Amino acid sequence: MGIKFRLPLVWNVYFSFFIYAFSLGAIFPRLGDLQLQMGIGPAALGLSVTGAALGVQVSLLMASSVLSRLGFRKVMFFGMLLMGIGEALAGLATSPYVFFGWFFLAGLAIGVVEVAVNVEADRVEALAGRRIMNRSHAFWSLGFFATGLLGAFVAQLGVPAGLHLSLTGLVSVALTLLFLARYQPAPIRGADHDGPPKLARPTRGIMILVAFTLSAMLLEGALIDWSVIYMRDVFEESAFVNGLALTLGALGQFIIRFFADPVVDRHGAERVARVSLIALALGAGVVSFTPNSTLALIGFVFLGAGTAVIFPLAISAAAQRGDRSSPENVAALAQFSFVTFLLAPPLLGFVAENFGIRYSFGLALPLILGSWLTVGALSHAGRKA
Secondary structure (H helix, E strand, O other), rough: OOOHHHHHHHHHHHHHHHHHHHHHHOOOOOOOHHHHHHOOOOOHHHHHHHHHHHHHHHHHOOOOEEEEEHHHHHHHHHHHHHHHHHHHHHHHOHHHHHHHHHHHHHHHHHHHHHHHHHHHHHHHHEEEEEEOOOHHHHHHHHHHHHHHHHHHHHHOOOOOOOHHHHHHHHHHOOOOOOOHHOOOOOOHHHHHHOOOOOOOOOOOOHHHHHHHHHHHHHHHHHEEEEHHHHHHHOOOOOOHHHHHHHHHHHHHHHHHHHHHHHHEEEEEEEEHHHHHHHHHHHHHHHHHHHOOOOHHHHHHHHHHHHHOOOHHHHHHHHOOOOOOOOOHHHHHHHHHHOHHHHHHHHHHHHHHHOHHHHHHHHHHHHHHHHHHHHHHHHHHHHOOE
């Protein structure tokens, strides 16, 4: 009976990551079109995109409390609904201020859903007795890959961004409803019964994990926000090829994340993280300096592969620290790691407008060294400090 229960539970967690990313990622292949629709430059676009990051920050302050009170099913449904509405209306915006406002609304949903799916994966991981966190994030990447490929295709066809995002939101909410109708969330873990406080405050251990994730978060944000525009501005490729930059980066993430869990079990989190950081540095270097569009696409694959396990490993380490409830630690890590997403778009947009978009990706190279120096934080799960 345990086997009959366990396998559907694991695959339903995978689906929750997939559909979350499929809805969230729909807008990013269309950012170049939306930039032209609003008639703004890279710096203004970077500021506009911070709407979602700011919304994420606000919701992460209370995400663990909301999850504790509403439960996974309600958070998933209302979060996906709000995300779809926010992105669809942002896709209709002709002003960066309007875009910022609707993207902020989407961000409010993103933060809570982010914590919900990661905490659910951690609970199912404990129930199943084996790692599923990296594979769960693999399906997040698969969702981004699918929505990126779809976005590149419809952009090439000239489908308006607003229509594309509205239909994606409707499909995502409908599939979420079907998923929730047959899903019974995993039981709460022992430490989670204490109940989280209203605000998720970081401990010293969580802040070290935040430092470890900075380079990957910055480059994943750059991949998501700027890869399509990079291909358009640097190489003047077609809309479909431009979209492939994001799509191939997500594919690289998916492949590594899908096979990462047994590799981490065999070789340890630290060793896998160090190999990932080498791939991340290689990808950032290629994108920053290559004169060839094909090599640039290969560089984006390395960026996706290099970022693949960094945040999932940190999430697992945070959830397993044992000093507080796992929702509180996960929310604290996500909250402060996502500060990178809040600061990165305007910073990278400013650099792109004043120095060239290549330099936007090169900025992360010093941060990769910082991640290398703090990788030991992954071995501290279960400690009370």
